[in-house]
Amino acid sequence: MSRKQTQLYGDDDLDYDEEDYDEDAYDDWDEPVAGPAVAKGSHGHKAHVKPKASPHKPAAPAAAAGASALAQALSDPPPLRPDGKPQRGGNKHLASAHHHNSYPLSPGHQQGGFEFNTPSPDDRAKAAGPAGRPTVGIPLAPSKTPTVKQQQQAAAARKAASAAEGAAAALHSQHSIDEALHDLHDLNLAAQPGDGSSVSVSSSSNGLAADAARKGSRAGGGAVAWRPLEDYCMEADLARDVDAALASEAGVGRRGLHLVVMGHVDAGKSTLMGRLLSELGQVSQKEVHKNQKESAQAGKASFSWAWVLDERPEERARGVTVDVAVARFNTRGHSITLLDAPGHRDFVPNMISGAGLADAALLLVDGSPGGFEAGFYGEGAAAGDAAAGFGGLGPDAPPGGQTQEHAQLARSLGVEQLAVVISKLDTCDYSQERFEYIRSQLLPFLKTVGFRESSVQWLPAVGPAGQNLVAPPSEPLLLRWWKGPTLVQAIDAFKPKPRNTGAPLRMPVHDVFKARQGGVCVGGKLEGGALKPGSKLLLVPGYEAAVVKSLEVNGQDHAPLALAGDSADVLLSGIDASALHAGAVLCHPEFPVHLAVKFTVQVLVLQVPLPILKGHAVTIHAHTAREAGVISALLGLCDSKTGQHRQHKPRCLLSGQTALVEVTLVRPMPLERFADVKALGRIALREGGRTVAVGVVTSINE
Numbered sequence: 001m002s003r004k005q006t007q008l009y010g011d012d013d014l015d016y017d018e019e020d021y022d023e024d025a026y027d028d029w030d031e032p033v034a035g036p037a038v039a040k041g042s043h044g045h046k047a048h049v050k051p052k053a054s055p056h057k058p059a060a061p062a063a064a065a066g067a068s069a070l071a072q073a074l075s076d077p078p079p080l081r082p083d084g085k086p087q088r089g090g091n092k093h094l095a096s097a098h099h100h101n102s103y104p105l106s107p108g109h110q111q112g113g114f115e116f117n118t119p120s121p122d123d124r125a126k127a128a129g130p131a132g133r134p135t136v137g138i139p140l141a142p143s144k145t146p147t148v149k150q151q152q153q154a155a156a157a158r159k160a161a162s163a164a165e166g167a168a169a170a171l172h173s174q175h176s177i178d179e180a181l182h183d184l185h186d187l188n189l190a191a192q193p194g195d196g197s198s199v200s201v202s203s204s205s206n207g208l209a210a211d212a213a214r215k216g217s218r219a220g221g222g223a224v225a226w227r228p229l230e231d232y233c234m235e236a237d238l239a240r241d242v243d244a245a246l247a248s249e250a251g252v253g254r255r256g257l258h259l260v261v262m263g264h265v266d267a268g269k270s271t272l273m274g275r276l277l278s279e280l281g282q283v284s285q286k287e288v289h290k291n292q293k294e295s296a297q298a299g300k301a302s303f304s305w306a307w308v309l310d311e312r313p314e315e316r317a318r319g320v321t322v323d324v325a326v327a328r329f330n331t332r333g334h335s336i337t338l339l340d341a342p343g344h345r346d347f348v349p350n351m352i353s354g355a356g357l358a359d360a361a362l363l364l365v366d367g368s369p370g371g372f373e374a375g376f377y378g379e380g381a382a383a384g385d386a387a388a389g390f391g392g393l394g395p396d397a398p399p400g401g402q403t404q405e406h407a408q409l410a411r412s413l414g415v416e417q418l419a420v421v422i423s424k425l426d427t428c429d430y431s432q433e434r435f436e437y438i439r440s441q442l443l444p445f446l447k448t449v450g451f452r453e454s455s456v457q458w459l460p461a462v463g464p465a466g467q468n469l470v471a472p473p474s475e476p477l478l479l480r481w482w483k484g485p486t487l488v489q490a491i492d493a494f495k496p497k498p499r500n501t502g503a504p505l506r507m508p509v510h511d512v513f514k515a516r517q518g519g520v521c522v523g524g525k526l527e528g529g530a531l532k533p534g535s536k537l538l539l540v541p542g543y544e545a546a547v548v549k550s551l552e553v554n555g556q557d558h559a560p561l562a563l564a565g566d567s568a569d570v571l572l573s574g575i576d577a578s579a580l581h582a583g584a585v586l587c588h589p590e591f592p593v594h595l596a597v598k599f600t601v602q603v604l605v606l607q608v609p610l611p612i613l614k615g616h617a618v619t620i621h622a623h624t625a626r627e628a629g630v631i632s633a634l635l636g637l638c639d640s641k642t643g644q645h646r647q648h649k650p651r652c653l654l655s656g657q658t659a660l661v662e663v664t665l666v667r668p669m670p671l672e673r674f675a676d677v678k679a680l681g682r683i684a685l686r687e688g689g690r691t692v693a694v695g696v697v698t699s700i701n702e
C-alpha cells in the first residue's frame with residue numbers, strides 16, 4: 001500500500017532490541033540520512049494494492065499506492081513477485097536506532113517559545129533581513145523574497161517573453177530529450193573542492209552555457225555561481241506550461257496537499273490511516289482479510305489495520321513504525337499525499353523528514369486512561385500526573401513525550417495547520433469529559449509552540465471501530481455528544497499552501513531508486529519552480545548535470561509537468577547514479593542552491609539539561625539533509641518577542657532563549673536563507689537523540 005522513505009541503510013543497521021532499546025549505544029551522532037517518501041508508480045515498483053474508485057470521492061483517479069523501494073534498490077533491488085509486484089518488505093532501509101531521552105517541553109518550559117501569533121523566529125528573520133552578507137559563490141549580491149509586485153512583474157515578463165519569443169519558444173519546447181542530453185555532453189561541470197561555492201564550466205556553442213550566454217545571464221563569464229533568486233525569469237516555454245497548468249488546476253478545484261500523521265508511539269496512527277484508506281476504497285477486501293489472517297497468526301491481531309502501512313517485517317514483528325510510509329487518496333477538495341510518521345523516539349529523524357514535506361498535520365493523541373499523559377508528559381506518566389505536576393518545571397523534570405516533540409518540530413518545520421485526533425476513546429466509553437480534558441491540557445502547549453488556535457481542529461476518531469473516519473459516528477456513546485467533523489472533513493478543511501512556482505527549481509532529494517524501465521529515479525517534493533521532461537538540472541552537491549527523461553507527479557505516470565508543491569518521481573538521464581543521494585538538491589542549472597559550511601541561524605533553544613556553549617556538537621537537520629556540525633559561535637541573544645538583538649556574544653544559551661548562532665558543518669550541506677526559500681532555510685539541531693533547538697537560516701557565510 002505504502003511506500004517507505006529511502007534510506008541508504010539495510011536491515012542490519014537496525015540493531016535495536018525489542019525489549020530494551022539501547023540508548024547508550026548511540027551517544028555519538030551517526031544518525032542515518034533520512035530518506036524519502038513518495039509513492040511509487042511506473043518509475044518504481046508498483047503497489048501491491050489495486051487502487052479502486054472511492055465511493056467517497058468524485059472521480060478519484062487511481063491512487064498510486066507504492067510499495068517500499070529505497071535507495072538501496074539501486075544496488076540491490078528487491079525481487080519482484082511473479083505478478084511483477086514487489087515482495088513485502090523487500091526493501092530494507094531501516095535507520096539505525098538512536099535511543100536517548102527525548103527532550104522535555106512542557107508548557108512551563110516554553111519561555112517565549114515560537115510565538116507565531118506574535119513575531120516568530122521565522123517572522124523575525126524575515127523582518128530583520130540578512131544578518132550578514134551571503135558569501136557563498138559569486139556574485140555576493142544580497143537577495144530578498146520577491147514582493148507580490150515583483151512576482152506580478154515576473155509574471156508579466158514571462159507572458160511578454162512568451163509572446164515575443166513565440167517561434168523560438170515553440171522551437172525550444174520541441175527540444176528533444178536526446179538533444180538536451182547531447183547538450184549535457186558539452187557541459188563540463190566540475191565542482192570546486194572545498195567550498196563548492198562555484199562551478200567552472202566549459203561549454204560548446206550549443207550547450208546550456210551557450211543558452212545562458214545567449215541570455216547574457218551567466219555570471220563571471222562562464223562560472224556557475226550562486227545568483228540572487230530575484231534575477232530568475234522562468235524559461236518561456238516552461239512558464240507557458242506552468243501558467244496553463246495553474247489555470248486548469250484552478251478550474252478543477254482539487255489541489256495536492258501533503259499531510260503528515262504524527263504523535264507518540266502507539267497513539268494509533270497507522271491503525272487509523274490503514275482503516276481510513278480501506279474505507280476510502282484504497283485497500284482491497286482481499287488485502288484486509290489477508291492482513292487480518294496473517295496478523296492473527298503472528299499474534300498481532302490488533303495491528304491488522306496498521307499492517308496496511310507498516311509493511312516491513314521488522315515493523316510488523318515489533319508493532320512499531322520505523323520509516324515514513326506514503327500513500328495517496330483524494331478527498332473532495334484535495335489530492336492527499338499521506339505521510340505516516342513513526343512515533344517512537346528512536347525514529348524522530350525519520351519523522352522530521354516526513355514533517356518537512358508536510359502542508360498540514362494530524363496529531364494523534366491516545367485518549368485512553370494514561371495514554372495521553374504518557375505521550376504528553378513522558379513515558380511513566382499516568383493519568384493524574386498532570387495535576388500532580390508531572391512534567392513540570394525545572395531542569396530535573398522528566399522528558400516530555402513525542403506528542404510534544406512532534407508538535408514542536410512540525411511547527412518549526414513550517415506546518416501551520418493541525419488537526420488533533422483523539423483516539424482510543426472506546427477504552428473510556430467515548431467519554432466527552434476525557435476529550436475535553438485532553439484538549440484543555442494540549443491547547444495551551446500548542447499555542448505556546450506557535451499554532452494559532454484558529455488553525456487547530458479537534459476531533460475524536462477510533463480506527464479499529466471505524467468511528468468518525470469517513471461517515472459520522474454510529475456509536476451511540478459518541479454520537480450523543482460529537483457533532484463536529486469527521487476525519488475526512490477535517491482533512492478537507494486544510495488549505496493547500498501557495499505554490500512557489502516563480503522561483504528557480506529546488507527539489508530536495510528524498511529517495512533514489514532504480515526505475516523499472518531502467519535508469520535512475522529520484523523522488524522528492526518540489527519546493528520551488530517547475531520541471532518537465534527535457535528540463536535540465538543541476539545536482540548539488542556534486543554539481544552534476546542531468547536531464548529529466550520522464551515524470552511521475554502525485555502518483556500520475558508520464559506527467560507533463562511538476563510544479564512547486566508537487567511530489568515527483570523524476571527519471572533522470574545523463575547522470576551517474578552514484579552521485580545521487582538523499583539530502584542533495586536538484587536545482588536550476590543557472591541558479592544553484594547554496595552549498596553551506598558555515599551559516600548563521602536564529603534559534604529557539606528548547607528544553608536542554610545543560611546550557612549550550614560555544615563548540616557544542618550537534619546534528620543539523622534541514623529539508624532531507626542531515627550533517628554533523630558544531631555551534632561555532634554564540635553571536636547574540638535576541639528578544640524572544642521582537643527578535644531584536646539584546647546581548648552580544650553571550651557565554652551560553654539557556655532553555656527558552658532565542659539567539660543568533662553560527663553553525664559550522666563537518667561537510668557542506670545544500671541550504672538557503674529562510675528569507676529566500678523557506679523550506680530550505682529551516683533547521684533543527686539535535687544532540688544525543690533529542691532536539692535541542694530549532695531555527696531559521698539568516699545568512700550563509702561560507
Ligand SMILES: Nc1nc2c(ncn2[C@@H]2O[C@H](COP(=O)(O)OP(=O)(O)OP(=O)(O)O)[C@@H](O)[C@H]2O)c(=O)[nH]1
Pocket residue numbers: 263264265266267268269270271272302303306319320321322341342343344364423424425426427461462463464
Ligand atoms: N482500543 C483502541 N486501540 C487502538 C486504537 N487505535 C489504535 N489502537 C491500537 O493501538 C496499538 C498501536 O496502534 P498503531 O496504529 O500501531 O500505533 P502507531 O501510532 O501507528 O504506532 P507507531 O507508528 O509505532 O508510533 C494497536 O494495537 C492498535 O490496535 C483505538 O482507537 N482504540
